[in-house]
Amino acid sequence: MNIKNTSEKFKIVLSVGDESGIGPEIILKALGSREIPENTDYILVGSKNNLENTYTQLKNLGLKKIANPKNLQIHNIEISSSKNESQSSYGHSSFYYLTKAIEIVKQYPNSALVTGPICKKSWALAGHNFSGQTEVIAKSCRVKNFGMLFTAKSPITGWRFNTLLATTHIALCEVPKRLNTNLIHAKLDLLKEFCLSYEKKPTLRVAGLNPHAGEEGILGNEEKDWLSNSLIAWNAKNKDIELLGPLSPDSCWNSSAKAWRQKDAEKHDGILAMYHDQGLIPMKVIALNYSVNTTIGLPFIRTSPDHGTGFDIAGKGIAQSQSMVEAIKAAVEMTKNSRLLNTH
The missing domain is CATH 3.40.718.10 (Isopropylmalate Dehydrogenase)
Incomplete structure (x- = not known):
């Protein structure tokens, strides 16, 4: 995917988070909702194959109001093709999706970052010793407060x-x-x-x-x-x-x-x-x-749903997507309210 430095249309860059959890499901549900802001581009950062499989699985479960990955802009990253992913490999993938999403959002002056939930233990098993996404983003932006x-x-x-x-x-x-x-x-x-x-x-x-x-x-x-x-x-x-x-x-x-x-x-x-x-x-x-959840003090707006990976309900089609919808809405609203928080 070619990244351009300027664009008039507001962009939301979404890192899908841990793909063994509910992140891909709630993103597809949220993007299929009528509640999310119009006139906004959405760039998903993650595995296209995983998103397509999640879509098929949700459709087979009878869900209707979900976005089709074929109609979405996806920065495709296929780190592993193994069907037997380990917890550490999911941790490594979600960490890499986040760092790539940060890189992309920095290239658009009219954008915000929305992050899917990750598992801190999986990050640790993969050798990424951060206490959360907040700390990774702050370090990447070189901000202390x-x-x-x-x-x-x-x-x-x-x-x-x-x-x-x-x-x-x-x-x-x-x-x-x-x-x-x-x-x-x-x-x-x-x-x-x-x-x-x-x-x-x-x-x-x-x-x-x-x-x-x-x-x-x-x-x-x-x-x-x-x-x-x-x-x-x-x-x-x-x-x-x-x-x-x-x-x-x-x-x-x-x-x-x-x-x-x-x-x-x-x-x-x-x-x-x-x-x-x-x-x-x-x-x-x-x-x-x-x-x-939002990180303040950054050169751009970052939001995230206020819940975890939901491993126990992943793949069942029952994860609520309201918090992801609200994270997207908040990212747009906060950016419009304060351009001082989006100066990248």
Whole structure:
């Protein structure tokens, strides 16, 4: 496939992810949906043979609203023709699809990257020692201040629900060691810039690390010793932002649940969570299949469905594609809202 440097039409570059999972299925389902934006080119990066086999399998299962690979633009990569693929070979393939997709999206100034789910263990078995796709993309773009943000647009109220993680794919025992004032300030800077693309005066919230945000040192010292002061210092330099925190984590997302369901509920624009599950549990419970993973701080927009490879249901035709649809829609919307995030 010849890659041109310029194109007027907006492009979504899709890496299919781990082909032994549900990635190819949800991509074909999403591209067959009437919900995805029109006037957009889609470039799939993966095995054409696998996509065609997935299409045939889904048709044989009676599914109708799926895209035919013959009608799609595919950057075909056939790494192995073996029918007995190992977990490590799938890991190697998905890693290579991602790196090639990054290479392609960098060549189009009017484009975004959407990634299918991968398996971190498969990557490790293949010798690719990264904790996730986010870290690979950030390294490729040579950016140091980047963030894993989860976003979802309520189909009920139209409100956009945003949660940024201060730390990402690390063990829970490592979280307190990684957190510090500089990190919190850097993440708040990212969250502010992201929310400014939607609101002129964003309202941000910060969850505490400990239960009840430490209860003034009774349940943990981080909030009392440095986190509260770091938030005060950041807010003093960003007086146009309404910043609340550190808030008790068990109630920090209560208003998010109300804003998701009720049009007249009090709204906020972004929450900073201290670690992965603290932010992801309320995000997935409230937004369900509408949640999207996005990497902020990059020279282009990158989104991904907010779920894993679904090995247990792969090939059964029952994988939901709503999160992939939302990832595509979010990529288009975010690029239009903020060209500053797409300067490549």
